[in-house]
Amino acid sequence: MPHPSRILHRLPGIRRLCVLPTAGALVAGTVLAFAPSAAAEPATPAAYPAGASATRYSGLAFDTCTAPPLSAIQAWTASPYRAVGVYIGGITRTCAQPQLTAPWVASVSALQWRLLPIYKGLQPPCGGKPTNAKISRAAATARGQGTAAAADAVAKAKALGMVAGSAVYNDIEHYTQTNATCRTGVLAFVSAWTKELHRLGFVSGVYMNLNFGAKQLSDVYTSTSYARPDALWIARYDSVDSLKGWTNIPDVRWPLHQRAKQFKGGHNETYGGVTINIDTDRLDSPVATVAYPYSVTSTTALNARTGPSTTYPAAKSYAPGTTVRVVCQTPGPAVGGSPVWDKLADGTYVTDRYVSTPSNTGYSRPLPLCTYPFQTTTGVAERIGPGTSFPAGAVLANGSLAWVYCQRAGSAVGTTSVWNRTENGRYVSDYYVSNASNTTYSKPVPRC
Structure with a gap:
């Protein structure tokens, strides 16, 4: 940056808090041509750990x-x-x-x-x-x-x-x-x-x-x-x-x-x-991504699970009133009227229904949606479903970030049948995304 120094002058006056603008939606876009291995330059895989977003x-x-x-x-x-x-x-x-x-x-x-x-x-x-x-x-x-x-x-x-x-x-x-x-x-x-x-x-x-x-x-x-x-x-x-x-x-x-x-x-x-x-x-x-502290509001112990659903096993539990550190929010099966799940800093998930976020029925600012950006390895387009038989949307240029929030099975492309659902609800074959594997699911991305 160009600055040798900065000057800050303190004067009285504080204004009310304004709401953070929401980021724009990801441009739609699926497969045009076969890509090289996801591990090779120029698109190298990001190895996100469990608590990442x-x-x-x-x-x-x-x-x-x-x-x-x-x-x-x-x-x-x-x-x-x-x-x-x-x-x-x-x-x-x-x-x-x-x-x-x-x-x-x-x-x-x-x-x-x-x-x-x-x-x-x-x-x-x-x-x-x-x-x-x-x-x-x-x-x-x-x-x-x-x-x-x-x-x-x-x-x-x-x-x-x-x-x-x-x-x-x-x-x-x-x-x-x-x-x-x-x-x-x-x-x-x-x-x-x-x-x-x-x-x-x-x-x-x-x-x-x-x-x-x-x-x-x-x-x-x-x-x-x-x-x-x-x-x-x-x-x-x-x-x-x-x-x-x-x-x-x-x-x-x-x-x-x-x-x-x-x-x-x-x-x-x-x-x-x-x-x-x-x-x-x-x-x-x-x-930057940070973890936000909130309290458990349930009257009984709240289970933290390995994925955003009650079908996933419980990894630990939190007593009422315990502070949990929330990194992001993601959709999942509704609990008590809330379809939102909170991802904690250790990579486990709790239902948002029993966490003191601003809303217990929907998403809450400033928490972001849980996403995992990976570069695409070639020009690729997103489809409306997890397969090549689904209509394609606009093309994502080579090197675009696919902001992935879950993965699911679909039609085979190259070496994999895994498809990534992106933040805008479209799908792209995992074969063209530079995550940990182009043959199977990549942690910590949850299943759709």
Whole structure:
């Protein structure tokens, strides 16, 4: 990010809480051609653990070098923003973060804000400040550096209460485009960053300048030499609030809830009497996932099950009044009039009917729908049912994120009869989705 410093001025005034905007629906789309193994670059599988779920945000966001105090976030509920970028770590992170703690993350999330985790580590060998620690020009060394950066970023995210399924964005500042060894080092670093995040069950994001970095990433979008990140966040200070029409980056690349743009650089804005120096961003992309504390409201012990239905075995039980940590919500058989099930941080499920979420009959903000994004491995379209005999919808471009929430059996395609139901209710053959297996079901995705 471009800021050497940030200034925050505390002034009196707090506004009421506004409701988080709902992310847009996934574009419909099924099978066009056979794909290579899901384990190969550029689409590498994300190994989501049991308690994982992804979250995405569509709307305006801001980022600032130092995370603002909670009181400032409360005041900024009067603003058009409902997401904030936070620098969670990295060797070139320049600002102190006295506010950025696990309690701060929990409190900001409870106010229905989404968080955009940023990791600012090694910088290109032909860019950034001369004093910055650099990515190696040697591809093998750069890959090791990218792997180490991802592992550190995950550790930092978890320490702040961000769970698996969260996206983390590696901040790569602008660099010289004509230096071949520099470009190769950066691409190898980003590829290894992506693969390690996927191995650890996180979503890979990259921040780059549109003209001095992002083009090179786009140029290798389909290359089998590099793992492709799941989301791209560009810097382009043209005041154009759009996630399409980016120069040198076709709209079919990172097309479905996979883009963000920083379209206005450092400037002051004031809401609720609090002034912060910010960059302005437009997001339609994955962000952090957190667990929200709620209480068990049943009068008897509440069973936590291995899946979102009473047909799944009970793994444990919670006494009335016990606090449970809810990651996301998913549909299932109705209990007491509620068809909603809550996924807990340990990967078990409880019926929402007996949890103190805002609604016990429907879905509750700010909890997201339980989803597991995987890149498609080729151009593919979604169908209205789990089989090739069902009509196809619009085509998902190669590398699109399929936001999967359950799997079921259907007609055989390639090596599998598994079909993924996506967030919009359509189906895509699992053969074309880069999850753990293209022959059988992939945990932790539940069965439909």
